[in-house]
Each structure stands twice: as C-alpha cells, then as structure tokens.
Amino acid sequence: MVELNDAQLVGQIESGDPDAEAEFFHRMSRRIRLYGLRHLRDPHAADDLTQQVLITTLEALRAGRLREPEKLASFVLGTCRMTVLDLRRSAQRKERLLEQFGADLPAPAPSAEPSVDHEQLMRCVQNLKERERTVIVMTFYDEQTGADLAQFLGVSEANVRVIRHRAVHQLRDCMGVAP
Secondary structure: OOOOOHHHHHHHHHOOOHHHHHHHHHHHHHHHHHHHHHHHOOHHHHHHHHHHHHHHHHHHHHOOOOOOHHHHHHHHHHHHHHHHHHHHHHHHHHHHHHHHHHHHOOOOOOOOOOOOOHHHHHHHHHHOOHHHHHHHHHHHOOOOOHHHHHHHHOOOHHHHHHHHHHHHHHHHHHHOOOO
16 A cells, blocks of 8 residues: 555545545554553553544544544544543542442352362363363463464364363362253
C-alpha cells in the first residue's frame, strides 16, 4: 500500500477499504495506548482504551463524520480525551453511590466453589499420558481451539475432543470429584 496522508486514509476508510482500516489501526493504536498509559496508569485500562477509541473512531470515519480529514490525529486525541473523562466520571459516580448506599448492600455470599488442591491437580496432570497432558494444557492454559490442537497434533478435531474428554474424566477420578 502506498503511504497515504491522513486525509487520503480517511477517504479510503469512508469508501470501505479494509487495507486502509488496517493502516489506520497500525498508525494510531500505539499512540492511543501511550495516551492511556500516561493518563490511566494501568496497562489493562490502556489496552481497553485503545480498543474503545479505535472502534469509536473507525465508526465515525466509516460514517463520514470527520469534517476535516487532514486532522485525523487531533480527532483521535480528542476521542481519547473524552473517553478518559467518561471513564473517570463513571468511576467517581460509582464511588459516590457506594458511599451513599454501600452500607445497605448485602454482604457477598460465600463462594460455593470447592477449593482445589493445586498440588494434587499438578500430580494428576503429570500422571496423564503426554498427548492427553498436551491437550489439557493447551486447552485450559493456552486457550487453544480444537482446530488449533488438531493441526498441532496432526489429528482430527473429533479426535481432540475424545482425547480431551477422556483426560478430563481421568483428572476427575484422580481428584476424587464426581462427574
């Protein structure tokens, strides 16, 4: 893609060019994240801000709501500023409501989840066959899809499901948990 100036980039986005949208994300995401890090002082909040501002700005660009396309960076910065202000207002509103009505809220219910013996779980996972252990770890720790696992292991997705089902059953037995 030829290097476009901001006005040309906005025009391409308005016309529905997905490559222009990708270029917009590439150009602006780092700037937005840095703004978020500076003003929110939390990497997770900065990531959320980046996503929210990119989506908001892209929707405005697609709809042709940017009057001066050559001022794209200023528009993005203004969107960042307004989004951070909204986040702060919401947090302040929440704090005021908690101060005012917090004493009237019921105490949180105790967790109904049983406690897990992590040492025993580790031993149980180690006792699985290598392929079963790989499927369990990649599914629940790496959050890989069945298709990703099938490709990695060189088996079908149905086979991955069977391996995972049997491995989970073995883990339940080992941990003494009823199905």
